[in-house]
Amino acid sequence: MRVGMRINGQPYEADVEPRTLLIDFIRDVANMKGTHMGCGTGDCGACTVLMDGRPVKSCLVLAAQADGSDIVTVEGLGGDGIAGSVKNALARSLQCGFCAPGMAITATWYLENGGEPTEEGLRNALSGVLCRCTGYQPIIEAIAEEMDHGDR
């Protein structure tokens, strides 16, 4: 079936099987490998992308369901503003980096939509993204610090 969508502002269209997952469309059709498959069951959040402005786990969405939508992946986050602060925070707090797409998309979305960069707020906001390496605290502290600097 024919499926098309905008990914990070660029249009992509392809003939895909009905069962094709959104994550596979992003990774294989658009050839953007920054979005990761960590579990395939919607638990780990490494595949999180924005679909029409809302975070979704792209391993649980069919490409056909995303037909005509606007997708933002980790590659599409800017280097300035909140996204830039989040990426700077992740660059100094992550370890293996595999959860980075989920952390970056989720934290940026939370903060851009009025979420407070507090310990409790960030901890709750990131509760759908698993990180096995860091114990979360360094990520949360780094984002809060970067946001604090950004305000001044």
Place this chain on the structure above:
Amino acid sequence: MATGELREDVLANAECGDRPRRAAAGAARYLMDMDPPGILYMEVVRSRVARGRLIRVSGGITSSELRAYLDPPGAAVRQPVLAEGYVSYYGQPVAVVYAPDAYTARDLADSVDVEVEPEDPVVDVDAAIDSPPIHPGLANNVAGEVELGNGVQGGDVIVEDVLEMERVVPNPLEPRGVLAWYTGGILNVWASTQSVYTWRSGISRALGIPEDSVRVMQVDTGGAFGSKSAVYPEYVAAAYISMRTGMPVKWVESRDEHLAAARPGRGARARIALHASRDGRVRGIDAELTVDVGAYADALASRSPGWIAMQLTGPYAIGSARVRGMAVYTNKAPLGPYRGAGRPEAAFFIERMMDLLADRIGMDPVDLRLANLPSGRFTSPLGLTVDPSRGFFEEGLRRIGYRDAAARGSRVGVSFAILIPAVYGGEGARISVDRGEVRVWLGGTDQGQWHSEMARGILGRVLGVPRDRIRLMCGDTAELGNGVGTWGSRSAITAGQALTRAAEEIREMAARDGRRTPEEILEGTYSAEVMEDVDLDPSMISFLLTAAEAELRGGVEPRIRRVIAYYDVGEALSPRSIRGQIIGGLAQASSEVLFEAQTYDELGVPVADRITTAGVPHSVDVPAFDVHVASSGRSAAPHGAKGVGEAGTVGGPPAMARAVELVIGRRVNALPVFGRILV
């Protein structure tokens, strides 16, 4: 280097440092991201019963074509790459298929029928000891036995208990994976790995091809925790298909494959009697250890009871001991190392007994521990030599405010522990200075430990070169021919020592050319490669002081609220990455104590089939961590460092278990608490 047909972009991922920055921009390159032209995707057909006779397999490549083994000839039991005649654990590879796209490969795998005549699996470790052997040709299910010690000389007080740690699946966020490409007579293997050298030797041995025809290259590796050290059947199968087809062959496991067929750790039990005098001095330890090694055991697994036994006295001066240990086969996935690999088991066993003894004689558990520390270097009857540590622990107790908290009535769980680094084999390192850039290869690869920070710290000290000129390259057997790997809290000591030596060689070479300042050194072209032997010295053993507080959420559910760590790292090479290692390990410890485990039903089927049901914790599940990076003095390594990678999973569980015990009012002798103590 036979790379003629390889597209450049496949080989371009040569830098493995600074991965978080690249990943945050979506620009890291993990194994699953590599799709060279002509790629074939491999899928694995697995056993869906824990034990049975293999009657018929309707398709795919089976053991009738690929007759290969992970274990060397002469081993009592050799694990076949693909099941041969019978299956012995749920998830065991039976056949492999491949196709030019991943969906078709999955369909192919689903189309293969595996006919098995089921047999009663041996699941329980007690039953296994008396059951007929799970493998033909064996006398029983004992995979290894050990007896250590000089016999127990008792005191007036004896406390006894049975302690257990359930199996835990490592669950790095990036699953296991391999890309194999046989071209020009060379088997190129791209690996998500802790060691390119174990892969080179393991794959070449299994396939019967010379080591120098195998090149293994690490790519960005998304965590490992022990699960990416050994060579697995799937790697050999992917290499075989590439040799057969001449095409690149990729396999990346799904999470449910990881949960069923990657090697879990722990799975250990101890029956312990401590003999003590009434003043709290432990006179002897009498223990029986049992380790459930699953269906196949490599040397690490079959010797694990002896490794746990050796360190069972912890930091203490316990003068008499008798420990018997047994590694036992069952119809479960083969055991592997999980962050700590024997060290957490030993620490949990002895520390939980120290608390039990303190409770029995009515003594403060911390005072009891302090009273049992040696006053000089002490060699235990089990063969462990430790340095005196009372000064370190007393200073730590002051720094974390233990006495004040205890005086206020806070219910704090405390543990004292040791961390023995696995320095055996030493490590290799290579430094290349060229065109103003310093490139570093280490035998132990980075999966998130920030080895690049360690390298910058060491090169900064020895050569004075600026940080931004130093790049940590991915492990590659063609770039650095000799090395060992990253595990066992070894890198700061072994890779650090090798890198220090290599940097000193560069400094001497440059000096002979009259180049002495960092700017002058960077103008030259130099290369140094070393393979350093490292002997374990007692000064390399770290001391770990952990304190934990728990609470009952909603009045019923025990949660670990706060953990304070005062950990000995010797000379701190990169404090930020050390702190990261400690917190990460403590987070894993917190879930291991409360709810993380892989269990098996009575048919030997693993119960957890999702990463969350296996117990990997969310952000809202983990406690707050307060980390003190401390030192009890420099180690004997030339740069003074000690190990740190496993500190949290070793030191954390006993203190957290005590904290939980204090709030639930029930003895905690088995982990995880949910499922074993509470339901």
